[in-house]
Amino acid sequence: MSDFVIETRDLRKSYGGVAALNGLNLEVRRGSVYGFLGRNGAGKTTTIKILIGLIRSDSGEARVFGLPANGAQSLEIRRRTGFVTEDKDLYPYMTVEEMIRFTRSFFPKWRADLEKRYLEMFELPPRRKTEALSKGMRSKLMLLLAIARGAELLILDEPSDGLDPAGVEDILRELMALAAAEGTTIFFSSHQLHEVEQIADHICILAAGRTVIAGPLDDLKSQYQRIRVVLDRQLAEPVRWVDGAEHVQQDGRTVSILASRNIDGVLAQAQALPGASVERFPVTLKEIFLEHVRSH
């Protein structure tokens, strides 16, 4: 059995000549919590739709549980996967109770214990029609429907969309608990980078339909450092920084450098500047994200 629950190789998809995916490569390890990041239109939802079998790629390969997502086995993929859609729209004429009964009928491994737990925790009103629920409540209901089916893989497109901060905390805590207790693989897209930082152990940043950076979040964060240099006087000429200085911003006597790789080299160069006082800081995911999507 492959170690990867999701694998894509050179995945491509265009809409009317506009490339949505441009050779995407992904590897999502079993049991990981994988943050899938990118700006609007980067190709996140297209990738998710391909994985779940809603659309077909033009070329390349996408496999889930080792099964081709494009093929007839997409049915088996959907049997083992929980999916939360971007828009959180459910059948407007069904009540919460009916939605649960409806979904349960497709999944023999339905977890009644989880259904009860989340129904209470999310305070979902069983008799209320889904069209009368707020977007946050619909997000919670979709999450319940995805989790209670006993899925091995959760594919969540903006799962915390519409939730208040307390609701977001509840959901993040539950997702982490689920990954830890059940070994469920969680693949989720979000624009809320602090949420991703809170729960993801792996991330992939997507830009213009291809991976620009991917890997374990801790490794990525340790590769980057923010170096702040305060000079005793303004530099007469701009400095030509060594390789590894990804983004340099100068504001008067202060120079801020986002460094990757060759951090010691950048530090040494900073310390060699006349009258320089140098400090280094760990970076946030937001800084890494902005650095990579800014250039695309």
Add this chain to the structure above:
Amino acid sequence: MLWYKYWLETRWRLVLVLVVFGLPLFAASRNAGATVANLTASISVLWIVTASMTAGTGIKTQSATLGTVKGLHNSTYFTLSLPVRRSTLFGIRTIVGLSVMLVAMLVTSCGICLVLGSAKADVTLAEAVGIGLAMFVCCLAFYFMSSLLSIYLDAQWQLYGSMLVAGIGWWLTRSIHSPFNLYRPFGEALPFVTHIVPWEAMVTSVAVAAVLIVVTLRIIETREF
């Protein structure tokens, strides 16, 4: 549970269709001079409207009330992400839709007989049931034409589009007086008037429906919604 979902989406359409058919029947019941010829002529187009109404938006989510949803309701993605083949979705939606259409047509033909009385309608209740079944079979082609259009059109435009295509079909075949002409049982050869079962038109309808089913299935299996 898919049966339940599609029933929720079509039940109010059944009510609407019965009301639409019921109004001329009610008017006829209050009019001593009403004849089966003018009554059935006045409702002839309603059989085709019924087929389009009950076909609805096919496998896509449809409003449970009579309101029309513009564009694609995003819960369609939820349906398509379930571990169910699209052909199964289509099959169950079709059975529910056709059942609703059958009920509407049987109630209407029996209603004509009951409203006008057996003598005036010149048919027995058993014959009325037979005519209702014949009209149902003649409408299959229109049902599946609407079903095919629903892949591309939203709830609002599906009905208009279906009526437009049906109108164009009638216009193109208006000079064909063959018994195989699909439109004859709705016009010059109304079974209530002729007392002849339109077997040839029924054969045409079934043949057209079969082709449309195959085409629809092929499209929905690969269609990106």
